[in-house]
Amino acid sequence: MAITKDFKTMKLVDQLEATGLKGKNLNFLTDLSKEQLMSLFKAAEMIEPFSRDGLELMKGKVLCTMFFQPSTRTRFSTETAMIRLGGHCISESNPLANSSAAKDESLADSLRVVSEYADIIGLRHFNDVEIFDDIKSAKVPVISCGYGNITHPTQGLLDMYTAYRALGTLEGIRVMVTSPDLTRARSGQSFAMGLARMGAEIVYSGPAELRTPETILEKIRSTGCKFEEHFDLSEKEQDELIGTCDLVYLPGCSVPKGQDAREIFMKKAKNYYIKLETLEDIKKKTGKTIGIMHSLPRFAGEFDFNIDKTEHELYFKQIGFSVPLRMALIASMVGC
Ligand code: CP
Numbered sequence: 001m002a003i004t005k006d007f008k009t010m011k012l013v014d015q016l017e018a019t020g021l022k023g024k025n026l027n028f029l030t031d032l033s034k035e036q037l038m039s040l041f042k043a044a045e046m047i048e049p050f051s052r053d054g055l056e057l058m059k060g061k062v063l064c065t066m067f068f069q070p071s072t073r074t075r076f077s078t079e080t081a082m083i084r085l086g087g088h089c090i091s092e093s094n095p096l097a098n099s100s101a102a103k104d105e106s107l108a109d110s111l112r113v114v115s116e117y118a119d120i121i122g123l124r125h126f127n128d129v130e131i132f133d134d135i136k137s138a139k140v141p142v143i144s145c146g147y148g149n150i151t152h153p154t155q156g157l158l159d160m161y162t163a164y165r166a167l168g169t170l171e172g173i174r175v176m177v178t179s180p181d182l183t184r185a186r187s188g189q190s191f192a193m194g195l196a197r198m199g200a201e202i203v204y205s206g207p208a209e210l211r212t213p214e215t216i217l218e219k220i221r222s223t224g225c226k227f228e229e230h231f232d233l234s235e236k237e238q239d240e241l242i243g244t245c246d247l248v249y250l251p252g253c254s255v256p257k258g259q260d261a262r263e264i265f266m267k268k269a270k271n272y273y274i275k276l277e278t279l280e281d282i283k284k285k286t287g288k289t290i291g292i293m294h295s296l297p298r299f300a301g302e303f304d305f306n307i308d309k310t311e312h313e314l315y316f317k318q319i320g321f322s323v324p325l326r327m328a329l330i331a332s333m334v335g336c
Contacts, residue, residue, distance in 0.1 A: 029194035058087030081326035115139035156190025180268030187295035188251030
C-alpha cells in the first residue's frame, strides 16, 4: 500500500471534467477511453443520492430534444436528468409533423438553428449513415438518443452503469448479448462496445443470417477485448452458454410496429426465450445469480416475466440508474 501524489478529497466537478466530454458529441461508446468511462460512472455515483432531490449544476441551461422515432424511456429520462440538474427542456417528440422538418428543412439546418436556443441537444433519428455529417452543423453538443440500427450510446452507458453498480466492476465480466436480430440491436451493440472498452468479455448469440454488423465488430475488435459469436444454437446449447456468463442482455426490438423487421423479430423470438428455470438451475449448480438485462420495451415472447419478482431482474433497475447517469453525462457535455 502506498499513498500517491494524487491523493485528495473527491470533487464532482473534477470527475465531470475528467470525462473529457465537454463540447463533444456522443456517437459511439468505443470513441471513449476506459478512463473517461470510469470518470463518468464515478460522477454518476456521486450524483446518485441527489438524483431525485436534484442538484443545481445546469441552472439556466436548456436541453432541446428532437425525437424522430418513438420513445418513452430515453426522452423522459434525458429530460428528467436536465430538470433534476436545475436546467430546462424544450421537447419535440414528433418533428416530422410539428417542426420545420415537415417543411423539408434539412436535419443539418435544423440542428444549426436549434443550437441558437439550446446548450445541448438530444437527438433520436432513424438514419445511421448521413447523420454523422449532419450533426457536425450543430454548434452545441449533441447526445445520440439512438441512431438507426447501430448506436444508442446513452442506453449503453446506463446499462454499463447498472452492471458496474450491480457487480462492482466491468473488467473481466462475461456478458451475453442475445437476440433474434443482432443487425438491428442498437442498445445491445452500444452496451457491447462500451463493455469491450472496459475489458469485459462479449458473448453474442443469434441467428447467422441476422448477425452483428461488421462496422460494430470492427469497433469491438479495435478495443482488443475478448468476444465470441455463436449462431443458431439449440435450446440446450444456449442454456449452457448462459451458464458461463455473469449477465444476459436482451436488446429487444426498436423497430416500430407495422415494419417487416419487427415481424421477423417476433417470429424468431421463441428460439431465444430466457426461462426462469434455466437461471434457477444454474444457481442451484453453481451458486451464481445471473442478471437479466433488457433495454425495454419488452414483449411476452422474449423471456419469462416471472423473472420480474426474482433477484435476476435488472431491467427495471436499469431505468432507475438511467437518471443519475444521464445527469452526469449532460453536466459533462455542457460543462459546469
Ligand atoms: N430503451 C429505449 O430506448 O426505450 P425508448 O424507446 O422508450 O426510449
